[in-house]
Amino acid sequence: MSFHAGTIGLVGRPNAGKSTLLNKLVGAKISAVSRRPQTTRNRVAGVYTTEDMQAVLWDTPGLHDAWTALNNHMVREAEQVLEEVDAVCLLIDAEPLARAAKADKPIIDTTLQTILDKVKGKKLVIALNKVDLVEKGWLLPVLGGLAESGAAIVPISASEGEGLETLVAEWRKVLPEQPALYPPDHLTDALERQICAELIRERIFENCEQEVPYSSAVEIEQFDESARETENVVRIHARIIVEKPSQKAILIGKGGSMVKKIGTEARKQLSELLDCKVRLDLFVVVEKDWTANPRARRGLGYA
Numbered sequence: 001m002s003f004h005a006g007t008i009g010l011v012g013r014p015n016a017g018k019s020t021l022l023n024k025l026v027g028a029k030i031s032a033v034s035r036r037p038q039t040t041r042n043r044v045a046g047v048y049t050t051e052d053m054q055a056v057l058w059d060t061p062g063l064h065d066a067w068t069a070l071n072n073h074m075v076r077e078a079e080q081v082l083e084e085v086d087a088v089c090l091l092i093d094a095e096p097l098a099r100a101a102k103a104d105k106p107i108i109d110t111t112l113q114t115i116l117d118k119v120k121g122k123k124l125v126i127a128l129n130k131v132d133l134v135e136k137g138w139l140l141p142v143l144g145g146l147a148e149s150g151a152a153i154v155p156i157s158a159s160e161g162e163g164l165e166t167l168v169a170e171w172r173k174v175l176p177e178q179p180a181l182y183p184p185d186h187l188t189d190a191l192e193r194q195i196c197a198e199l200i201r202e203r204i205f206e207n208c209e210q211e212v213p214y215s216s217a218v219e220i221e222q223f224d225e226s227a228r229e230t231e232n233v234v235r236i237h238a239r240i241i242v243e244k245p246s247q248k249a250i251l252i253g254k255g256g257s258m259v260k261k262i263g264t265e266a267r268k269q270l271s272e273l274l275d276c277k278v279r280l281d282l283f284v285v286v287e288k289d290w291t292a293n294p295r296a297r298r299g300l301g302y303a
Contacts, residue, residue: 045058235278239284
C-alpha cells in the first residue's frame, strides 16, 4: 500500500469550522474555538496520521475584508499558507448557501468566488461543513452550485464527526506519495505554552462582548514545569492585554468575577491539555492601542 503525506491548508471564511475540524481530527484541543468569527489569529499546525496517509493540517485565520492592522496580519497569515501547502481544504458553512438556494440566489456569492479565485491552481478539496444544520432537501442545490469549482466536495459536520473518513480519503488523493513527515504519534508543532495562550484567549471570546475579545491578547509570562514530574502540577502566569482601561474593567468584572470565571474555565481546559494540575494566575494590563502598534503586535506574535 502506497503512503501519501504532505501539507494541507484549512482555509475559508471566519467561523466556517476550521479549528473545530482540526481539533476533532487530532483528538485534542490545539486551536481556539468560539462561536464568534475571527477567533484564530495565527496559523496552527496539527498532524493527522492513518495507516496510509499523513496530513499536516494548517488551521488559518478566516479570509475576510481586513479593516485594521491586526486583521491585515490575519489575512496575510492565511494567504501565506496558500503559497506553501501541497493542497487546500476549503471549508464552507452550508447554512448560508442553503438560505441562498431557498431564496433562489446564486450559491457562490462574490465573497466565496473571491476565495475560490485565491485557491486556483492548488489541489483543492471542498468540505461543506455544518450539513447537520441544513434541511436535507436543500443540500442537493448547494452541491450543484459548488460543482462548477471542479473540486471534490465532501459534506461534513466537523462538530459531530460526520463525513470525516470520506474527507480524509479525498485528502489522500491530492497529497504526494512520500513517507510521513512526522512520527505517527506527533499531534502538533505548536508549543504547549502557545496552545495555553490560545485556550485562555478562547475563554475571553466566549465570556466577553463587543470589542473586548478583539482588542485582547494573551501572553504567557511564566510556564513553570519544575514540579510537573514530582507534584503533577504546572504553574502558569499569563497577562491579558487590552487597549483601554474600560476593557480592563470589563475583563476583571465586579469583585474580580469575570477574570475568575475565565481563569476557572481555562484552568479546566489546560489541565486536560497538559494532563496534570494547573495553577493559573491571570493579570489584566492595558497597552494603549496595541493592535495598531507594529512593535506591540510583533512582540505578541502578530507581526
